[in-house]
Amino acid sequence: MSHVYPSYNRAKLAFEYGEGPWLFDAQGARYFDFGAGVAVNSFGHAHPRLASVLSDQASKLWHVSNLYEIPGQEALAQKLCEVSFASYAFFTNSGAEAIECAIKTARRFHFDQDMPRSKIISFEGCFHGRTLAGIAASGAPKMVDGFGPMPEGFARVALSEEGLAEELDEDTAAILIEPIQGEGGIRTVSDEFLKHIRKEADRVGALVIFDEIQCGMGRSGRMFAYEHSGVEPDIMALAKGIGGGFPLGACLANERAGRTMVAGTHGSTYGGNPLACRVGLEVIDMMGEDEFLPHVNKLAGHAAQRLGGIIADNPEIFEELRGEGLMLGLKCKIDGVAFVEAGRQNGVLTVPAAENVVRLLPPLNMTIEELDAGIDLLEKTANEMKAKL
Numbered sequence: 001m002s003h004v005y006p007s008y009n010r011a012k013l014a015f016e017y018g019e020g021p022w023l024f025d026a027q028g029a030r031y032f033d034f035g036a037g038v039a040v041n042s043f044g045h046a047h048p049r050l051a052s053v054l055s056d057q058a059s060k061l062w063h064v065s066n067l068y069e070i071p072g073q074e075a076l077a078q079k080l081c082e083v084s085f086a087s088y089a090f091f092t093n094s095g096a097e098a099i100e101c102a103i104k105t106a107r108r109f110h111f112d113q114d115m116p117r118s119k120i121i122s123f124e125g126c127f128h129g130r131t132l133a134g135i136a137a138s139g140a141p142k143m144v145d146g147f148g149p150m151p152e153g154f155a156r157v158a159l160s161e162e163g164l165a166e167e168l169d170e171d172t173a174a175i176l177i178e179p180i181q182g183e184g185g186i187r188t189v190s191d192e193f194l195k196h197i198r199k200e201a202d203r204v205g206a207l208v209i210f211d212e213i214q215c216g217m218g219r220s221g222r223m224f225a226y227e228h229s230g231v232e233p234d235i236m237a238l239a240k241g242i243g244g245g246f247p248l249g250a251c252l253a254n255e256r257a258g259r260t261m262v263a264g265t266h267g268s269t270y271g272g273n274p275l276a277c278r279v280g281l282e283v284i285d286m287m288g289e290d291e292f293l294p295h296v297n298k299l300a301g302h303a304a305q306r307l308g309g310i311i312a313d314n315p316e317i318f319e320e321l322r323g324e325g326l327m328l329g330l331k332c333k334i335d336g337v338a339f340v341e342a343g344r345q346n347g348v349l350t351v352p353a354a355e356n357v358v359r360l361l362p363p364l365n366m367t368i369e370e371l372d373a374g375i376d377l378l379e380k381t382a383n384e385m386k387a388k389l
């Protein structure tokens, strides 16, 4: 028997090494990785630049704790603030911890104004990680059942103006939303709705938190997904793509929210250690290069065109293509999980999501030829499934 918690439903596959968008098993069979560790390996597997800074830093200094100054953490915070709305960053080891920090920051902001507020409004279909606060925000029975009592002060509403109106009031500390829902089935929130949220939050004095853990860091074709709408949050959670595979997360905050998190209000032993920050800095540098975002958009345009063709050729299997940039979802008419499994047999890895959506979250730095090789495998899978219907 396995001595690992039985909490995951794993595919019977294990890999020996990876190279760009490809993973190789012990027998040398290769798989095209459209999952990228669930939107984590933004530069594919074993990128030479990331491998080199990691091993260089590993031979100098890994960890000192936040009892001391960490110049790499300072530099990474500065870079993140330069490229975003933010004035402050707090570093974590995961997305769930970044969300935890975001919620604490929002509540602390109101406490600091001598007007404590607790309510965090989230939206149906959301995913904010697996801490008690994260599952309380999500409210989904499969995440919550058996883990009560839940922390108080969370209200989940329909993803609509009417839904928001039901809960928004002067006790609302913050509205928490993914500009593009990931686990929820690659649901892009409209620019109008994000603008509405900003306006309504300002009206009642609530803050806006964006969860860009999955959709941020270049994945949507912009550095951050909020840039598509022009709506800026007060607080934003990042993780996944920011470390390129190294465990790293961040909670960013603007001046008025971040300055309230004074000494002693929050902390993390590992968060922002020299090793993680060295990798994070390299990721940000690579994403800051002139050709990076145009390349993501070129790949995204090509993917959308080819996938559109595959959907048109297979109306029995697919309903529509969702998403932005390289955060894509194939909404299926057949069982999405069956497509994911059939793809694996053909050497292509995808990730299921809610609403029968198959997620494509490939590395952002592939060549067009690599992308085509991956899409060829998706096409082959679709054709085989159609023949079996």
Ligand SMILES: *Cc1c(COP(=O)(O)O)cnc(C)c1O
Residues within 6 Å of the ligand: 093, 094, 095, 096, 097, 099, 127, 128, 129, 130, 178, 182, 183, 211, 212, 213, 214, 215, 239, 240
């Ligand atoms: C993955 C994810 C999280 C949780 O991140 P972990 O690193 O697994 O804790 C939270 N929010 C969103 C939108 C995510 O995609």
